[in-house]
Amino acid sequence: xxxxxxxxxxxxxxxxxxxxxxxxxxxxxxxxxxxxxxxxxxxxxxxxxxxxxxxxxxxxxxxxxxxxxxxxxxxxxxxxxxxxxxxxxxxxxxxxxxxxxxxxxxxxxxxxxxxxxxxxxxxxxxxxxxxxxxxxxxxxxxxxxxxxxxxxxxxxxxxxxxx
Amino acid sequence: xxxxxxxxxxxxxxxxxxxxxxxxxxxxxxxxxxxxxxxxxxxxxxxxxxxxxxxxxxxxxxxxxxxxxxxxxxxxxxxxxxxxxxxxxxxxxxxxxxxxxxxxxxxxxxxxxxxxxxxxxxxxxxxxxxxxxxxxxxxxx
Numbered sequence: 001x002x003x004x005x006x007x008x009x010x011x012x013x014x015x016x017x018x019x020x021x022x023x024x025x026x027x028x029x030x031x032x033x034x035x036x037x038x039x040x041x042x043x044x045x046x047x048x049x050x051x052x053x054x055x056x057x058x059x060x061x062x063x064x065x066x067x068x069x070x071x072x073x074x075x076x077x078x079x080x081x082x083x084x085x086x087x088x089x090x091x092x093x094x095x096x097x098x099x100x101x102x103x104x105x106x107x108x109x110x111x112x113x114x115x116x117x118x119x120x121x122x123x124x125x126x127x128x129x130x131x132x133x134x135x136x137x138x139x140x141x142x143x144x145x146x147x148x149x150x151x152x153x154x155x156x157x158x159x160x161x162x163x
Numbered sequence: 164x165x166x167x168x169x170x171x172x173x174x175x176x177x178x179x180x181x182x183x184x185x186x187x188x189x190x191x192x193x194x195x196x197x198x199x200x201x202x203x204x205x206x207x208x209x210x211x212x213x214x215x216x217x218x219x220x221x222x223x224x225x226x227x228x229x230x231x232x233x234x235x236x237x238x239x240x241x242x243x244x245x246x247x248x249x250x251x252x253x254x255x256x257x258x259x260x261x262x263x264x265x266x267x268x269x270x271x272x273x274x275x276x277x278x279x280x281x282x283x284x285x286x287x288x289x290x291x292x293x294x295x296x297x298x299x300x301x302x303x304x
Contacts, residue, residue: 143287161246
């Protein structure tokens, strides 16, 4: 059987060890703290947001150093730290191919409007072109087509659908 | 029940059935086959079967429904639209189109014997697409 005084002594020793360990961890500077301290020296008074991890802090430090070096050399300062804003462009990718198809479709319609006749070959070609056009361009083309037929007298000479 | 009058009632019933059958055979038949286009009023009408049965090779009335994806590997490429075309005996043509889903459904309900009436606005957008099915309309031959 273990004496009572021995148990108390062991508990006290364990407490001393844990306390020392806690003090050591509390007082040790991290890599992030190192980076923050260095960055504060390099920057000329600007506020530095504390990074949440060491890698972000390192990146900020690099950026600040680049800016300081650029200022020293008289170069324009490029602040590229913040990510670019999300694109609000339409989902449809406008490629050179799409532009070429759109131009060709309008050319086919222009030629038919000039001769006031929409023929089978026009229908076949426009059908192929329309399938690759963005919806907005397709609708604009159909509106032009409707006006050519209804207002300018272009005759439909196709055997079936106009495209 | 008066059994003496039963044969007379049976005879009336038989005669009535002949009359009903006869009227179904006769029926109302619309003979108008021509496609009518009125560009000033922005209207056109025609009967699929009637237009096909005309002697000339000019008259035409067509409605199409299109559903396609011009960008199958990304968002934003799907479009749905329908268009109708009418050409009268003189070759005067009319066209309207729409992306309206209800009108697209109306076009999809058409049959080979449908009678249709369309109207459009200044931009060529279909304002109405009326579809009529009737016993009076002749079937496609």
